[in-house]
Amino acid sequence: MTVSADLHLELGSLKLDVELSIEPGEVVALLGPNGAGKTTLLRSLAGLQGTDTGRVVIDGDVVDDPEAGIFIPPERRPVAVVFQDYLLFPHLTVLENVAFGLRARGVGREPARATARLWLDRVGVGELAASKPAAISGGQAQRTALARALATDPRLLLLDEPLSALDAGTRISVRRDLRRHLDHFTGATVLVTHDALDALALADRVIILEAGTVTQAGTIAEVTTRPRTDYVADLIGVNLLRGEATDTSVDLVDHRAHVIIADVRRGPVLLLIHPHSVSLHRQPPEGSARNQWLGEITGFDLLGDRVRVRLDGDVPLVAEVTPAAVVAMGLAEGEAVWATVKATDITVYPA
Amino acid sequence: MSPPRNPPLRTRPPVLVVGVAVVAVAFFALPLIGLMQRASWATLGHDLTTPEARAALRLSLVCSVSATALSVVFGLPLAWVLARVRFPGRPFVRALVLLPLVLPPVVGGVALLAAFSRRGIVGEHLYDWFGIQLTFTTAGAILAETFVALPFFVITVEAALRLMDRRYEDAAATLGAGRWTVFRRVTLPMIGPAVVAGAVLAWARALGEFGATITFAGNIIGKTQTLPLAVYQTLDTRPDVAIAMSVVLLTVSLIVIVSLRDRWLARP
Numbered sequence: 001m002t003v004s005a006d007l008h009l010e011l012g013s014l015k016l017d018v019e020l021s022i023e024p025g026e027v028v029a030l031l032g033p034n035g036a037g038k039t040t041l042l043r044s045l046a047g048l049q050g051t052d053t054g055r056v057v058i059d060g061d062v063v064d065d066p067e068a069g070i071f072i073p074p075e076r077r078p079v080a081v082v083f084q085d086y087l088l089f090p091h092l093t094v095l096e097n098v099a100f101g102l103r104a105r106g107v108g109r110e111p112a113r114a115t116a117r118l119w120l121d122r123v124g125v126g127e128l129a130a131s132k133p134a135a136i137s138g139g140q141a142q143r144t145a146l147a148r149a150l151a152t153d154p155r156l157l158l159l160d161e162p163l164s165a166l167d168a169g170t171r172i173s174v175r176r177d178l179r180r181h182l183d184h185f186t187g188a189t190v191l192v193t194h195d196a197l198d199a200l201a202l203a204d205r206v207i208i209l210e211a212g213t214v215t216q217a218g219t220i221a222e223v224t225t226r227p228r229t230d231y232v233a234d235l236i237g238v239n240l241l242r243g244e245a246t247d248t249s250v251d252l253v254d255h256r257a258h259v260i261i262a263d264v265r266r267g268p269v270l271l272l273i274h275p276h277s278v279s280l281h282r283q284p285p286e287g288s289a290r291n292q293w294l295g296e297i298t299g300f301d302l303l304g305d306r307v308r309v310r311l312d313g314d315v316p317l318v319a320e321v322t323p324a325a326v327v328a329m330g331l332a333e334g335e336a337v338w339a340t341v342k343a344t345d346i347t348v349y350p351a
Numbered sequence: 352m353s354p355p356r357n358p359p360l361r362t363r364p365p366v367l368v369v370g371v372a373v374v375a376v377a378f379f380a381l382p383l384i385g386l387m388q389r390a391s392w393a394t395l396g397h398d399l400t401t402p403e404a405r406a407a408l409r410l411s412l413v414c415s416v417s418a419t420a421l422s423v424v425f426g427l428p429l430a431w432v433l434a435r436v437r438f439p440g441r442p443f444v445r446a447l448v449l450l451p452l453v454l455p456p457v458v459g460g461v462a463l464l465a466a467f468s469r470r471g472i473v474g475e476h477l478y479d480w481f482g483i484q485l486t487f488t489t490a491g492a493i494l495a496e497t498f499v500a501l502p503f504f505v506i507t508v509e510a511a512l513r514l515m516d517r518r519y520e521d522a523a524a525t526l527g528a529g530r531w532t533v534f535r536r537v538t539l540p541m542i543g544p545a546v547v548a549g550a551v552l553a554w555a556r557a558l559g560e561f562g563a564t565i566t567f568a569g570n571i572i573g574k575t576q577t578l579p580l581a582v583y584q585t586l587d588t589r590p591d592v593a594i595a596m597s598v599v600l601l602t603v604s605l606i607v608i609v610s611l612r613d614r615w616l617a618r619p
Contacts, residue, residue: 048521074524087522091540100536101526152527 002026002188003156006054007044016040016212022156022188029203030192033231037212038192039084042158045190046081047074059155075104077156078187080149084161086141088133094144095120095129101152119147124177139170146181155187162191163198175201196235208232226349228270237303239273239317242351248343257314260290262343268351275308275320277345281338282329289340293317297335300326311339386601390594398595406573407581407596411558414489414577418496418557419504419550425497426504426549431534433505434512445509452502459498460566467494467567491568492575496557503556504549511545512538548611555607559600 004021016037022028030038043049045056047063050071056064058079063072080101088097098116103109120126123143128136136144142162149157162178163171179202182189193199199206199220206223208216208231216228227233233240243250243258245265251258259271279285285292295313302308307326309319317339321331331337391398398404433445451459467474467485477483485491515538523537539546561579568575570584578596586593 043521046521046525048524074521075527075529077525079525081522081525083518083522087516087519089519089523089537089540091543100523100528104523104526104528104532104536148526 003045003056003058005045005056007041007051007056008053009040009044009049009051011040011049014040014212016044018209018212018214020207020214020217022190024155024188025186026205027182027189027191027203029199029206030190030209031194031196031199031206031232031235032209033194035211036209038194038209039160041209042081042160042190042192045156046079046158047072047077078154079156079158080152080154081158082142082145082149082160082162085165086133086145088141088144088148090133092132093129094125094131094133094136097133097144098148098151101148105152116147116151119151120144123147123181137170138166139174142166142174143177146178150181150185157182157185157187157189159189159191161193164193164195178202225272225347226270227272228351233272237275237308237318239271239275239278241271241273241315243269243271245269245348250348252315255315257293259315259341259346260343261346261348263348265348269348270351272347272349273317273341273345275318276306277341278317278319279340280309280319280321280325280329280331281340283338285338285340287340288342290343291346292338292340294336295339297331297333297337299333300331309337311337313339315339317341383601386594386597390598391591394591395595395598398589398592399599401589401592403572403576403581403585404592404596407576407578408599410489410492410573410576411578414492414496415500415554415557417493418500418560419554421493421497422501422504422553422557423546423550426501426508426553427546429501430505430508430512434509448505449502451499452506456499456560456562457566460495460563463495463498463563463567467491486567487569487571487575489568489574492564492577495563495567496560496577499560499563500553500557503552507545507549507552508542511542515541551607551611555604558603 002022002024006019007016009016014035014037018037018041020028030041032038040049044051044064051064051066053066054064055062058077061072062068062070063077064070088094089100092100095113095116098119099112102112102115107115117126117129120129123146125136125140125143125147128140128144133141133144142165146162163175166174175198182202191198191202203220205219206217207214208223208229210229210231216223216232223232224236227236227238227240230240241255241259242253244253245261245267247264247266248261249258250261250265250269250271261271279289293313293315295311295315295317297309298312299310300307301310303320305323306320307323309321309326309331311317311319319339399408429448433441433448464486465471467477469475469478469484469486474485477485485494519537519541520533523533528536559579560577561583564575564577565580570576570580576584578600582593582596582600585596
């Protein structure tokens, strides 16, 4: 096991309690809303932030264990960080930036520069070696920051929102290249993001951090098919309801309504309803759908060639329809509609 | 941003305010014009090569450069501690460091006497144990100049250290740089312009120092009589020489202002 951490710390209003372990070569995405403690977790893995209790082990070496009086400072941890706004040293050239880590670790000037040049070529910005960071683009800065981090041959690579400062066009190509470099990287990687697409494209596993605690962890497939919190449901764009099942009827916890499901269940359950499984009707519907609720339209979102309709009512839901349907049915904000969901379209799993 | 071509009436400055401002500018400009007008340019070179003037010029250069060097050597760690280390009484220490900025220099000189003269609390031991006497020596003049110059350096560098984005230091640490390497290769280059500006300010202040120097170190030609002291002393006997030396000091001041223009004059 390359990296294992059991971290507990309080910082202002944040209380962080996290346990995680990462295998060599594995990329773990750390997702969560703003203020969940993602960056603080990264900083404590890097040694830029002390912990109150717990233990961090990298490659068999304990780097942080306050109770045992162990704290290895950042410069002596085999950890490298790509910061959100890259933090390339403005007074050094791109080449000197990448050579910095090697120089700081005692490598001579020429060998350090040779290695740095290699890394710059590898990330595709070799021609910028003599430029100052102020003169290069965001995408180029991101690649330089990645080269600077990887040049020190870390065992743990921390990426703090590495793509969030880039515009949409650059983002796609930088993400693709980042994927390629992470594939070749033999150490463990933690990627902080709040973009599900980044996690999907780059990570093997995701950890959802909310208010300082891990609310869900698993492979991308596990998390997207069985979301456990509203944050995750919002992130992947599905409806998530919580309830108590008695046979094929589920009493919802947060709403005064019940939902009919296809199979017999008992006890607390989570209900996953994909927006495209929600049908909308102007009149009280007839048909085989077992669940129908009256709701009021509170808004629309355009998603590709589909429209997502937000409803509030007995059961708040998001429905996905075609733009043509919106026009044909004359859907508008503030109007009442019927929403129906077939029992067989609801995924049920234990809460 | 360029000013609009036709400024609306209301942005036109009031005549009275502009009038008073013009008077204030004249108040600054007239003495300088007077000095230039009184200077006997033809004999300027000759006036500045008189023995007293040469001694004062040489001594001023030695003392002010030494005081600047001391300000950097002691001021850099001091500024770093004030900016980066939280300790009880930090506001008090900062106030103490900045005190010479507002303290009448003569009082500074008297205070230096109380501490470093042969009967001062420190000076007594310096003399008894090491035979070192600071009063009435060039070292004393340097000490007096450092006393008034150091705050200018500290205040400039401390502000830069506070304004600097410390995450660059974090980045350097994660790349394997120890504290000294971080300071030398990241912090110092990033605050470099402020260090230079602080040193120039400290040097200008040291060069012009009068009150603390004459009080603490005395007015001995070739030993403690720096340019300002020489100007003061020769004004009655050799006014031409005094004015020539004043022109030198004025020129230096102008050069300092111009060299720091990016820092001061570029502000909108």
